[in-house]
Amino acid sequence: MSVSLARSNASAGMQDFASEVGAEGPVRVIGGRTQWNRGRTTTPAGQTSDISIREVRAPTGAISVEPAELIVRVDAGTLWGDLDRTLESAGMLCPLDAPDETSTVGGVLSVGESGFRRLRYGHIRDLLLEARYVNSAGLIVKAGAPVVKNVTGFDLCRLLVGSIGTLGLIGEVVLRCRPRPQQQLWFESATANPFDVRDRLYQPSFIGWTGDKTCVCIEGSSVEISAERTSLGTTAVDWAECGPYTIPLGRRISLRPSDLRRAREEFAGQMWLAEIGVGVVHLGGTALPEAKPALSASVQQLNLDLKRAYDPSGRFNPGVQP
Amino acid sequence: MVKRSLVERRGRRPGVGHIDRAGESDVPEEAALIHDLREVLGSARVLVGRAEKVLYGKDASALDPTPPSVVCLLETAQETQACVRIASKHGRPITPRGSGTGLAGGTVPLGRAVVLSTTKMNRILEINTDDRIAWVEPGVLNLDLSKATDPHGLHYAPDPSSQQTCSIGGNVGTNAGGPHCLLHGVTSAHILAVEVVLPNAELAMLGSLEADSPGLDLRGVFVGSEGTMGIATRVAVRLVANPPAIRTLLADFTTIREASNTVTSIIGAGMLPAALEMMDANCIRAVENWAKAGLPLDAGAVLLVEIEGTEAGADAEAEAITAICRADGARSVRAAASAEERALLWKARKSAFGAIANLKPNYYLHDAVVPRTRLTEIMDKVLEIAERNELMVLNVFHAGDGNLHPLLVFDKREPGVMDRVHRAGGEIIEACVAAGGVLSGEHGIGLEKRDYMHLVFSDVDLAEQTTLRNVFDPHGRWNPEKVLPTGSRCGELQNVPEGAWI
Secondary structure, eight states, rough: OOGGGOOOOOHHHHEEEEEEOOSOOOEEEEOSSSTOOOOOOOTTTSSSTTSSSEEEEOOOEEEEEEETTEEEEEESSSSSHHHHHHHHHHHETTTOSSOOOSHHHHHHHTOOOOOOTHHOOOOOOGGGEEEEEEEESSOEEEEOSSSOOOOOOOOHHHTTTTTTSOEEEEEEEEEEOOOOOOOOEEEEEHHHHHHHHHOOOOOOSSEEEEOOOOOEEEEEEHHHHHHHHHTTTTTTTTTTEOOOOOOOEEEEOOOOOOGGGHHHHHHTTTHHHHHHTTOEEEESSSOOOOOOOOOHHHHHHHHHHHHHHHOOOOOTTBBOOO | OOOOOHHHHOOTTTTTTOOOOOOOHHHHHHHHHHHHHHHHHTTTTTTTOHHHHTTTTTSSOOOOOOSSSSEEEOOSSHHHHHHHHHHHHOOOEEESSSSSSOOSTTTTTOOOOEEEOOOOTOOEEEEETTTTTEEEOOTTTHHHHHHHHHGHHHHHOOOOOOTOOOBHHHHHHOOOOOHHHHOOGGGGGEEEEEEOOTTTSOEEEEEEEEOOOSSSSHHHHHOTTTTOOEEEEEEEEEEEEEOOOEEEEEEEOOOHHHHHHHHHHHHHHOOOOOOEEEEHHHHHHHHHHHHHHOOTOOSSSSEEEEEEEEEHHHHHHHHHHHHHHHHHTTTTEEOSSSHHHHHHHHHHHHHHHHHGTTTOOOEEEOEEEEGGGGGGHHHHHHHHHHHHHOOOEEEEBBBBEEOOOEEEOOOOTTTTTTHHHHHHHHHHHHHHHTTTTSOOSSSOOTTGGGGGGTTTOOHHHHHHHHHHHHHHHHTBBSSSTSSOOGGGSSSSSOOOOOOOOO
């Protein structure tokens, strides 16, 4: 069989990463530590039993932007802020929307929690087109390809997103991008019904609700923004332009979009921000590990079987469960 | 005509053992299997007739049928579980099947298989406008779902050209695409949860309607697994709001090269239309003859561009795209003036494969992807390959995604033609991979491209995919011999019947 360009050798950074990970001993990847508690089931970070776990960092630095392809190839250890600025200068957007500038691209994908633009751009799991990762035997594996549409083989990329570094350690990725909206505007209102706002707008990037206030992020060309403003009725007195809302990095609760209609009663007495149309509620003031709903027995079994199959000795990110 | 078996053509592995031909094994074994299945489904929904088995022994690809042992027409998840248990007890392979519109042999059953058909599970169970989701049974047809949700101002975005006949369950199996996936993403991005019967006959819900699902993304793994990891019995899909405005443009170019360059120009200019489709001269002539959509018969290629947005936003984008088309050499850019005209243009596009029957009796439709900036060179290459192999090729494809569909048309009664068809197909695939592309963008690997997987993946890559499959189906009974080349499959090797014609 001929060797193709698509099967080009792994980068030097990737090879170093694979050697560092090796084939033996407990190991975990350190990203920006901005979502460090996600999936942590046992020993919190910094305790003595953690010392035996080797810590490695994913390759960093290389960002290859391809505007006419609307994709970017980037080392997984690259900081989100660096990637976003590079993309901005190329007129591109990758709606990973990490919680912090210092979050790493690989970390955000491994945790798999979408950012504030999910309402418009979908789940971040759909952004990963290709991943090069190190498996538990220390070998470099390629999943997916640098094209926007691909059903060639089983979809290991989806398995990696949200696996919190327990199945394979992501070193380099190719991500789907979008044209970067020319403008971004935020509005807030103390009287607007957030659910009506969702029905009225064509494609808002974000609708937030705190129980007291509704906020909206609209993005696009000036023509598009002006059309959305008309739909929203932002000329009325009860809407005011405001600065971007920041998503609190506290407890994250996952509901159905329709469940949010009860959010006021459900979260009475707490600080909260709900993502309307998405179903995520961010609770302020606490950074405890989230209580995830239990898996059914058959799904739990598949999760355990996959972990055992991909990481038989349990060396990847011990103490963490997706 | 040259007869080839899959086994011969792809090199037989030593130690495969004797070959079972479907439906020709000893009768008592078959009778026991049929008896057990009929206890669950009754006689009418367990098909064993020769003609029926031939029908269910093929899909829409050029592969000749390999009839299964028996076809089960399922109506409930519980029946599905029972049939899975029975097939396992009798040691039979299982091939799940939707509408059978697949083009890669994914539902061609091998090795005395039990076919599990979901065509009778065709109810839309719930449309929830607040959550913007629908629960459907797997046999619901793609277009029927969008018709049902349209009164609510919502639609199901992935729209394969076969959407009038393909089912949601089949779409899940192949992670199907369609023209509007350029903007909205493929099936995987629109499936929130799938209730499946796993290979161990347990019923499991993969994914959820909540924003984040706990655990690994088994939903994402199942979508596109081509019937190797279980069978869907209920699917929750995401519904997308109908856009306030749609603009449909038809740009007319003298050459394919100009049209291809324009695709790069549009996306490079920071615009992502909802759909960006190309038809070449051969295709235009075949389609126009039949659809009468007013396509320019002297054009080298046309681009069909669809824009979704607000009224003002869509107008602005249509204007910008029209200007790019003109700058890149379009002779004219026609905007559909009415919903009827738009429907007619799409009818022309989506019926292209029907129209070719007027040209030659047989066709072989390829599906490959290249980075979209390589479109111009790869189209040159495709035409050159077809010419060198003395074959007629029509190109009608998702240009915006770089997703090619070279359609080779021929008359298989012509001596030696099949050799040329296969040679040309192989050369096209190799050219796409050499350009940094992949084997399939939306049709899947199935049987058709299984043995090309080494072109894009190393042994280590393939072993990782094999691991995934083995976790779901440790005994290798679900749609055996599909997707992965046999060399990368651990454990027991399934028998491949001889006589498969390709």
